[in-house]
Amino acid sequence: MIEHRNYIAGAWSGEDFRRNSNPSDLSDTVGMYARATEHEVDRAIEAAAEAQPGWAALPVGARASYLDAIGSMILARASELGELLAREEGKTRAEGIGEAARAGQTFRYYAAQILQATGERFASTTPGTTIDVDRRPLGVIGIITPWNFPLAIPAWKAAPALAYGNTVVMKPADLVPGSAWLIASIIHEAGVPAGVFNLVLGSGRMIGARLVESPLVDGITFTGSTQVGMHIAGESLRHGAKRFQLEMGGKNPLLVLDDADIDVAVAAAVAGTFYSTGQRCTASSRLVVQSGIHDVFVERLTKATSELVVGHALEATTEIGPVVSESQLQQDLDYVRIGRDEGAEVLTGGEVVERATEGNFMQPTLFAAGRNDMRINREEIFGPVACVIRVDDYEEGLAVANDTEYGLSSGVVTTSLSKAANFRAHAQAGIITINRPTANTEMHVPFGGTKASSFGAREQGPHAREFFTTMTTTYTAHGTP
Ligand code: NAP
Numbered sequence: 040m041i042e043h044r045n046y047i048a049g050a051w052s053g054e055d056f057r058r059n060s061n062p063s064d065l066s067d068t069v070g071m072y073a074r075a076t077e078h079e080v081d082r083a084i085e086a087a088a089e090a091q092p093g094w095a096a097l098p099v100g101a102r103a104s105y106l107d108a109i110g111s112m113i114l115a116r117a118s119e120l121g122e123l124l125a126r127e128e129g130k131t132r133a134e135g136i137g138e139a140a141r142a143g144q145t146f147r148y149y150a151a152q153i154l155q156a157t158g159e160r161f162a163s164t165t166p167g168t169t170i171d172v173d174r175r176p177l178g179v180i181g182i183i184t185p186w187n188f189p190l191a192i193p194a195w196k197a198a199p200a201l202a203y204g205n206t207v208v209m210k211p212a213d214l215v216p217g218s219a220w221l222i223a224s225i226i227h228e229a230g231v232p233a234g235v236f237n238l239v240l241g242s243g244r245m246i247g248a249r250l251v252e253s254p255l256v257d258g259i260t261f262t263g264s265t266q267v268g269m270h271i272a273g274e275s276l277r278h279g280a281k282r283f284q285l286e287m288g289g290k291n292p293l294l295v296l297d298d299a300d301i302d303v304a305v306a307a308a309v310a311g312t313f314y315s316t317g318q319r320c321t322a323s324s325r326l327v328v329q330s331g332i333h334d335v336f337v338e339r340l341t342k343a344t345s346e347l348v349v350g351h352a353l354e355a356t357t358e359i360g361p362v363v364s365e366s367q368l369q370q371d372l373d374y375v376r377i378g379r380d381e382g383a384e385v386l387t388g389g390e391v392v393e394r395a396t397e398g399n400f401m402q403p404t405l406f407a408a409g410r411n412d413m414r415i416n417r418e419e420i421f422g423p424v425a426c427v428i429r430v431d432d433y434e435e436g437l438a439v440a441n442d443t444e445y446g447l448s449s450g451v452v453t454t455s456l457s458k459a460a461n462f463r464a465h466a467q468a469g470i471i472t473i474n475r476p477t478a479n480t481e482m483h484v485p486f487g488g489t490k491a492s493s494f495g496a497r498e499q500g501p502h503a504r505e506f507f508t509t510m511t512t513t514y515t516a517h518g519t520p
């Protein structure tokens with residue numbers, strides 16, 4: 040079995056390894072992965088700082104070629120990457136391959152994106168003068184990623200960071216080092232100059248603190264829990280007012296109105312709530328349903344949920360893979376108990392399930408008779424658990440949908456154009472879906488939320504440059520004064 044090391048200054052390093060196991064089959068070793076030391080993290084940061092001016096000085100076409108090559112290599116190996124992702128995280132093979140393809144496309148997208156014009160020219164109020172606004176790379180970027188999108192999130196942070204002339208030190212989630220390691224190995228194979236991209240594996244607490252505290256790191260882009268994100272925010276400000284971008288938790292509502300097409304509503308709820316085992320920041324976990332359609336919707340959704348096939352992520356028939364880890368499974372089961380204690384009713388699921396292999400398998404769980412003030416409807420569970428909340432009319436439904444500290448995504452299912460338009464104007468979220476699952480992310484458009492879900496510039500699309508570049512404003516006098 041190969042030992043997967045840290046990637047620092049163009050070379051592989053690390054002595055101390057930890058085994059990572061497959062949540063579909065705990066006896067299956069996905070790989071042995073290094074634990075970076077403090078010294079290695081510091082070396083990675085120094086390497087990135089040394090490489091940054093040279094990388095930024097490359098002609099834009101050269102950077103574009105590297106990104107294009109990385110994207111093409113990821114796409115060519117999408118099946119292998121997707122399967123590894125499914126083994127280490129537990130989403131289905133099809134979802135894993137889809138995510139790998141998206142990661143490859145993201146690198147290719149930014150290869151083209153950086154050839155777009157980025158400067159602006161303004162007239163000056165002073166005669167004979169022009170004002171130019173230019174963009175520069177931010178510098179060295181610390182990338183900290185969660186476990187639930189082990190390829191897509193590293194790609195959607197690393198690709199624009201590198202594209203706009205920054206260098207990177209990336210720290211992936213400890214549960215999923217393998218996908219990030221494969222990206223690093225592809226970047227190495229693509230011949231990207233040493234130090235431009237560095238990967239450090241291991242503990243978030245130690246590596247995260249080192250990245251945030253280092254004066255050589257100019258920005259931190261983080262995706263993960265609100266709790267860790269808020270900690271990073273405070274520390275970034277304490278350490279030289281470092282720039283930071285945070286994508287955090289969600290408690291996303293799907294509002295189903297009486298005039299909804301019932302098939303569309305059930306399909307949106309099943310996919311948005313339970314696919315990827317509910318482990319998506321954009322998953323719908325509050326199903327806010329108007330009273331006229333409530334009973335038929337609940338009956339249809341209960342049936343569809345109970346028929347979902349839970350199993351090993353690599354089995355072709357599996358629709359819902361395992362929960363990512365034993366501690367996450369325990370958290371999901373704790374919330375099932377909390378929901379029952381609060382008086383919500385379990386319509387289907389709520390139990391662990393046994394399969395041929397020992398894994399973290401859990402039935403998708405649907406609650407009804409929920410109130411929006413219950414803990415299961417306030418706190419992010421991050422598993423295959425959702426709750427139906429009954430409302431009388433659209434106004435109440437919108438109010439319940441918005442009554443949350445989070446604001447990542449928010450969906451409505453309706454055939455009324457005016458209600459859809461009203462929802463689009465008033466839903467308190469960064470991502471709004473109409474007659475679709477709440478989980479939508481396309482790489483060429485901005486992604487991010489409001490309230491406690493996000494802080495700072497949007498990710499993805501051309502808007503990613505807001506975080507990864509800084510602006511200069513130049514006043515030029517042309518004539519003799
Ligand atoms: P997490 O526990 O917050 O961890 C995220 C990353 O931060 C990991 O790499 C983790 O490393 C690292 N970390 C832990 N403690 C740290 C510290 N003190 N300083 C710096 N970094 C630290 O989140 P998770 O459990 O991986 O992911 C689930 C969460 O991510 C959910 O809340 C979900 O909603 C959110 N999420 C949000 C989005 C979005 O775009 N809004 C997308 C996906 C996921 P270790 O793994 O080593 O602990």
Ligand code: MG
Nearest residue numbers: 186212263264
């Ligand atoms: Mg965690």
